[in-house]
Amino acid sequence: MKYRPLGQTGWSVSEVSMGTWAIGSAWGSVDDEQSMAALHRALDNGVNLFDTADVYGDGRSERLLARLRRERSEPFYVFTKAGRRLDPHVAAGYTRANLTTFVERSLRNLQVEAIDLLQLHCPPTEVYYMPEVFGVLDDLVAQGKLLHYGVSVEKVEEALKAIEFPGVKSVQIIFNLFRQRPADLFFEQAQRRQVGILARVPLSSGMLTGRMRPDTTFQASDHRAFNRHGEAFDRGETFSGIDYETGLQAVEELRPIVPPGMSMAQFAMRWILMFPAVTCVIPGGRTPAQVDENTRTSELPGLPDDVMQKAAEIYSRRIQPLVHYYW
Template sequence: MVFMNTRSLGPEGLTVSAIGLGCMGLSQGYGAADDAESIAAVHHAIDLGVNFLDTAQSYGSGHNEQLLGRALAGRREKVVLATKFGIVRGEDGVRVDARPENVRGYCEASLARLGVDHIDLYYQHRIDPQVPIEETVGAMAELVAEGKVRHLGLSEASPEELERAAATHPISAAQYEWSVWWRDIEDDVLPTARRLGIGLVPYSPLGRGFLAGAVSPDSLQPGDFRLADPRFQGGSLEHNRAMSVEVGRLAAEREVTPAQLVLAWLLAQGSDVVPIPGTRRAARITENAAAADLVLSASDLDRLEKAVPRSAWSGDRQSFAAYRTTRS
């Protein structure tokens, strides 16, 4: 196994690879997937030193955790395993449930699907508007005391919710969509998280594949959730494609890929930032992992900011029960 650069998340110092692997697409969201290909991709990531793996109980209604459990057989000690609870998929649709009396059951079900005795980082996947966050985090803290969970995290929490959660138990990481083309957390979440010592884990750091140059209008398969994302529709799509050309131009000048450039941009935002790009393909994992060694100069960052400023991108996002889905 190769050892890549590491970073530390949160006040308790959770050490993870500088680039992680988001596993959702191995089970849902991007069209049909092949389990054998997915397991091979996970093994390849681990061999490259990408040890921070992210899943959730909701991904594929449990399939993703089961798949990851199969992939980690004999490799558990090599990874930092993160999963999430709180988004529930059932016959009645998708809902949020973070009631404290259900947290233990969700955790134990995840442990069983993953085939492990503890979870390294356990996130509340979405905030339940019906439950004070202190109550949910309190129930999560009980799991830490029992050794079933090592560290706690939140996903798509507001700044106020971060404050209240951190006052209940140390929070190691907070997940948000964050990339060159979606930067709204920089206004309020980012300064709050940093004041509290909470690490940032950007999901969809490649703009759901768009910034990697992997998306065209005819490339999305039936069942691909991007078909309903306003950023991938009509005039917004055409406008954003023009912006992605600028990203590609700057990447070519640095002799790197667009994906590597935008991942390096995120890494340059602070040592507390660990993006988790997702892919099913070994070649893409190799490409993304190489971004951990790419250091952008102040000039590089300035040129990227001028070429594709935050205000240049078009369209709001679609994300279930997220903190914010419209541009500020």
């Protein structure tokens, strides 16, 4: 496993880290013992950053990570998120009282005295124009409840606005072969301000594993079944906002340029790691085998220039008109 510096935190984190949405909720049925086996395997393979949220299984993922801390002696970082417990989820709900309540609940779930890094969880765009919200986060750091904070965003506009606040140490943003816009301007600005970048949805909800087919079915509790048009949350979270059939066709165009010795999933993550601005990718993993495949990406060689150029051409022709200007 290779490690990269995370902005101004002074931390070095595994360039392939692990997201825990899939072991919490909205990805079909999960088994906690299998999830724990996957978490243990991630630590075995050098992962030292786990990304979670208070709404993943109503705290289920946070509690599993607390159990991991009890069962292992190695140090690791846990980044959680707050804000999506609001109902309705509106900017006016991002108050001192609500944020403090959410943080204290996560502290209990994680069984820690301070959260390593708290992220606002894809708040409405207006929140990025509310400096008082970031003032609350500064106060929570001063109180010792957070070590650092950052944001998880839907849009490049939100990412650019967020990093104007000096306390923002990281931005989590969708960046993958089907969502390339962050590299246009945001990466340069984040590097200039020494802000870490967590590339989320790196496999486009599993589309970029290359294992899906036209007849693939998903459980009713899986967001890939119920959120394809944004019925439950931003549609960009599901298959990167791309129509399922279009995504399958694009994968078939990408398949021939995958270098020998790489799976399609590893190729997709290796592509992301070719960008120096990226601190880490955070794929999910529900089984030790999935974690093994993900983490091996860090050992693979970089992609040749012609492969990067071909991937860019496929994006510009097939995908860019469908997603580039929305997020």
